[in-house]
Amino acid sequence: MSKQLTKTVSRTLLGLAAALTLAAGAAHATPKIVKKVPPEFPAEAARQSISQGSVRAKMNIEPDGKVSGVEILEAEPRKVFDKAVTRALMDWKFEPSGQKETHEVKLVFKNED
DSSP states (O other): OOHHHHHHHHHHHHHHHHHHHHHHHHHTOOOOEEEOOOOOOOHHHHHTTOOEEEEEEEEEEOTTSBEEEEEEEEEESTTTSHHHHHHHHHTOEEOOOSSOEEEEEEEEEEOOO
16 A cells, blocks of 8 residues: 555544544533422431432433433432432423433432431
């Protein structure tokens, strides 16, 4: 292969790699939240003397920015805050992107009463 052809192929591959990197970055851009609803601290948790916890959840976001589903990925303690998180996240709204997306969040609970 000639030096000129090698340079051309290298430039083409570098350009393609840069384009793929930009496309991948755009595909994984964080959706912009336009309405955030905080979860309520469950009364049942307070009755059980549970004062703190955390939940990591994944939301399915429709092209119009509405949340269509919530999946609990991790929770500590388990099953204590799940319903409160699901109810709150279903009310979140995102800037419409025109495509279905997912977004993960971690919510931390602390009851200081």
